[in-house]
Amino acid sequence: MDYFLQQLINGLTLGAVYGLIAIGYTMVYGIIGMINFAHGEIYMIGAFVTVISFVVLGLTGLNQTAFILMIVLLSSIAITSLYGWTVERVAYRPLRHSPRLAPLISAIGMSVFLQNYVQLLQGARVKTMQPVLQGGFTLSVNGDNFAVTISYLQIIIMLLTTLLMITVTILIHRTPLGRAQRACEQDKTMAALVGVNVDRTISTTFVIGAALAAIAGFMVTMYYGVADFFMGFLAGMKAFTAAVLGGIGSLPGAMFGGLLIGLIESFWAGYVNAQYKDVAVFAILMLVLMIRPNGLFGRPEIEKV
Amino acid sequence: MVSARLKDALITALIAAVLALPLAGARTIDGVNGLTVEWHVVDVAVAAALIFLGRLSIGLIIDGLAAYIAPLALIFGVVAAYMPMPSPFLKTVAVIGGFSIAGRAAFEILRRRFRSTHHPGHWITSFAGITLKSEGILKNLTAVSLLLFVFMLVFPFTPLSTRYSMDVAIMVLTYVVLAWGLNITVGFAGLLDLGYVAFYALGAYSYALLAQSIGIGFWTALPVAGIIAAIAGFLLGFPVLRLRGDYFAIVTLGFGEIVRLVLTNWTTLTNGPNGISGIPRPTLFGLEFARDASEGRKAFHEFFGIAFDPMQRVMFLYYIILTLAFVVGVFSVRLRRLPIGRAWEAFREDEIACAALGINRTRIKLAAYSLGAMVAGLAGAFFAARQGFISPESFTFQESATILAIVILGGVGNPLGIVLAAVFIIGLPELFRELEQYRMLAFGAGMMLIMVWRPGGLMAVREPTVRLRAIENKV
Numbered sequence: 001m002d003y004f005l006q007q008l009i010n011g012l013t014l015g016a017v018y019g020l021i022a023i024g025y026t027m028v029y030g031i032i033g034m035i036n037f038a039h040g041e042i043y044m045i046g047a048f049v050t051v052i053s054f055v056v057l058g059l060t061g062l063n064q065t066a067f068i069l070m071i072v073l074l075s076s077i078a079i080t081s082l083y084g085w086t087v088e089r090v091a092y093r094p095l096r097h098s099p100r101l102a103p104l105i106s107a108i109g110m111s112v113f114l115q116n117y118v119q120l121l122q123g124a125r126v127k128t129m130q131p132v133l134q135g136g137f138t139l140s141v142n143g144d145n146f147a148v149t150i151s152y153l154q155i156i157i158m159l160l161t162t163l164l165m166i167t168v169t170i171l172i173h174r175t176p177l178g179r180a181q182r183a184c185e186q187d188k189t190m191a192a193l194v195g196v197n198v199d200r201t202i203s204t205t206f207v208i209g210a211a212l213a214a215i216a217g218f219m220v221t222m223y224y225g226v227a228d229f230f231m232g233f234l235a236g237m238k239a240f241t242a243a244v245l246g247g248i249g250s251l252p253g254a255m256f257g258g259l260l261i262g263l264i265e266s267f268w269a270g271y272v273n274a275q276y277k278d279v280a281v282f283a284i285l286m287l288v289l290m291i292r293p294n295g296l297f298g299r300p301e302i303e304k305v
Numbered sequence: 306m307v308s309a310r311l312k313d314a315l316i317t318a319l320i321a322a323v324l325a326l327p328l329a330g331a332r333t334i335d336g337v338n339g340l341t342v343e344w345h346v347v348d349v350a351v352a353a354a355l356i357f358l359g360r361l362s363i364g365l366i367i368d369g370l371a372a373y374i375a376p377l378a379l380i381f382g383v384v385a386a387y388m389p390m391p392s393p394f395l396k397t398v399a400v401i402g403g404f405s406i407a408g409r410a411a412f413e414i415l416r417r418r419f420r421s422t423h424h425p426g427h428w429i430t431s432f433a434g435i436t437l438k439s440e441g442i443l444k445n446l447t448a449v450s451l452l453l454f455v456f457m458l459v460f461p462f463t464p465l466s467t468r469y470s471m472d473v474a475i476m477v478l479t480y481v482v483l484a485w486g487l488n489i490t491v492g493f494a495g496l497l498d499l500g501y502v503a504f505y506a507l508g509a510y511s512y513a514l515l516a517q518s519i520g521i522g523f524w525t526a527l528p529v530a531g532i533i534a535a536i537a538g539f540l541l542g543f544p545v546l547r548l549r550g551d552y553f554a555i556v557t558l559g560f561g562e563i564v565r566l567v568l569t570n571w572t573t574l575t576n577g578p579n580g581i582s583g584i585p586r587p588t589l590f591g592l593e594f595a596r597d598a599s600e601g602r603k604a605f606h607e608f609f610g611i612a613f614d615p616m617q618r619v620m621f622l623y624y625i626i627l628t629l630a631f632v633v634g635v636f637s638v639r640l641r642r643l644p645i646g647r648a649w650e651a652f653r654e655d656e657i658a659c660a661a662l663g664i665n666r667t668r669i670k671l672a673a674y675s676l677g678a679m680v681a682g683l684a685g686a687f688f689a690a691r692q693g694f695i696s697p698e699s700f701t702f703q704e705s706a707t708i709l710a711i712v713i714l715g716g717v718g719n720p721l722g723i724v725l726a727a728v729f730i731i732g733l734p735e736l737f738r739e740l741e742q743y744r745m746l747a748f749g750a751g752m753m754l755i756m757v758w759r760p761g762g763l764m765a766v767r768e769p770t771v772r773l774r775a776i777e778n779k780v
Contacts, residue, residue, distance in 0.1 A: 034551070035551050035554075035555065045328070048327075048328060049327050049328070051333060051340070052327045052328070052331050052333055052342070053327065055331075055333055055340045055341065055342050056331055056342055059341070059342060075327075079323065079324070079326075079327055082323055082324055083324060086320065086324060090753070090757075091753050091756075091757065094757045095756060095757060098756075100549075100550050100551055101495070101497050101550055101551070101554070102756050103756070104497065104550075104551050104554060105497070105709075105713060105752055105756050106752065106756035106757060108706060108709070108752060109710075109748070109749045109750065109751070109752025109754075109756065110753050112703075112706055112745055112748055112749030112752070113746060113748075113749025113750050113753060114749070115745075115749075116743075116745040116746040116749060117328070117746060118328060120742065120746060121328050121329050121332060122328065122332055122333055123332075123333075123334070125335070127333055127340060128339070129339070129340065130339055237558075237559070240555065244552075244555075275570040276566070276570060278562070278566055279563050279567065279570075282559040282560075282562050282563045282566075283559075283563065285555070285556070285559045286545070286556050286559050286560065286563075289545070289548055289552050289555070289556050290545060290547075290548070290556075293548060293549075293552060
């Protein structure tokens, strides 16, 4: 039971991160109907900016941890969002009206480019950081030296994710920006006719997705203390799986899918076989797409001529 | 006009500087006490300045100031070659950038001149003074392909052939075969397969494992590997081909990763990340290519009574892959003219109209997918036989992306373009080793830019295979 509880805590933490990345996939898919294959790399860049700004701030000799964390988070969000905006501008906007596969290929190109760009500049080796926040609560101690713990970081990750989820939901359902986004999702031409700036709305969607990915990258770097240029591929695939599982285009679906994938991965690693946890996730992706392509919360898509 | 261009260039450069500042300006390196930073702010400033100049000149060329930009860019390119720069990469960018902008400006000048005075037709044709007929192109393509094949046939006997150039040629040909196989799936049927390398891996491991367990030879294993890969393609294709294009792409990507992960983790069968070594080499009717033949076998040089030379084996491998390439090439070109090829074409252009014509979509997709897989399986068996050693390292997503880049660069559906693209993508970085580390970077940028400029692929020939001749002749 204790072991189960510990895996549950770890799985929820992991799932929160996947959920945040998955929102980026689901929002972009909802609005322009394309898989933003480079989104995993955006998350990787978020993690790298976090590492870099930590090291730079560490060199200045600042001491207030909370202050440093704030600056690091904000700079990571700012720069990663700009990356998200640029990616859309360079690789996707010119292809807005092309056949479906052209933007996907362009996105794959962007993803390969960003991976190698970071590898060339920052090196191929794993970047390891000193843990910043340590400690946590011990929930229960068992006879055979197994303690269920929840660290401060895990609490922060879960709280921050919940807060962000609420914010994004309000943003989509209650603000003019969200209304514009929903309008573009339904019909871009009609939205433009009633005065919605479609290009700007799509750009904003990418920026929001990138900002959330940056926060996810920040949290993962804090949590595991490592970053490398290839981390975006697997995390991106898992988050995409989460988005598909929840029903691509659906916001609560992405979060729920993220949590589910995090839990499956954690329990699979804990109870079945740690080596095949990634295989399990990919198998779920394939099964969901084959059996229920609209996911758990998605709407069926109508084929139009 | 100029001030607007200035503003635009300034904003672009500023954005680029902000993007590059953390990742390129502050490089994290391992220090004594954990990570530390190595500053490269000058690099970022120079890069931003270059971007500013480039963006400005392209804007001004469009505004009709090409005549001023052309000499300036040319001078800049020459000066940059002798100017001190913070890194060789930036220097290369500056020089190549200067010359290509000069080229772009010259192009614009010519274009304007010829468009205004001469024929009203398409400017390239009027500029070169030639008229191209699509029928003619197709005939020329056949001639060019034949010429190329004859050249490849005699290549090992020309002075160009060294041990090294032969190795590169074998590698390029392997990729040509792979890309032609993927071209059946992506180019003909328009199904984006991102896990193509899985079938390549299946072919390679089929041969390696069959040779180790029951000791079958290369020539028996070659068709077996092809069939195993085709069956795998069929089995995977059956459930996933109902999916829409982009979902299909993602599922194939997942399949590719699953195959790689299973190969890495199923250590009892595949020896995991350490790979399988000692895979037997191909033989010529039982003759081995080795200094000393194994028990009960004869070596090639003993049989013919000539001196042993390691080049004999390389040449033999070269001819195997050349034959394989020839067969696959002819097969895929003929395939296009079969009813199934036409069905693929119709499917690629419009899926719903194709279904409305009564074509069974699942069946033709399945055919394209398993045929592509079969070719990858054949190439995989050859790869295993050539290397003598395989490990999951060789079958990553990067490999799939490389093959896809060849198909896209070659013009989706264009077999001859694919050959050129394979030479360009595989051969060139082999010859210029220092470019190796920039290879994947260039692939990524190339894939993206080609899609943005020409979504149909570079050098794309979308020749209809059927024509209404009677009507054309009347007109």
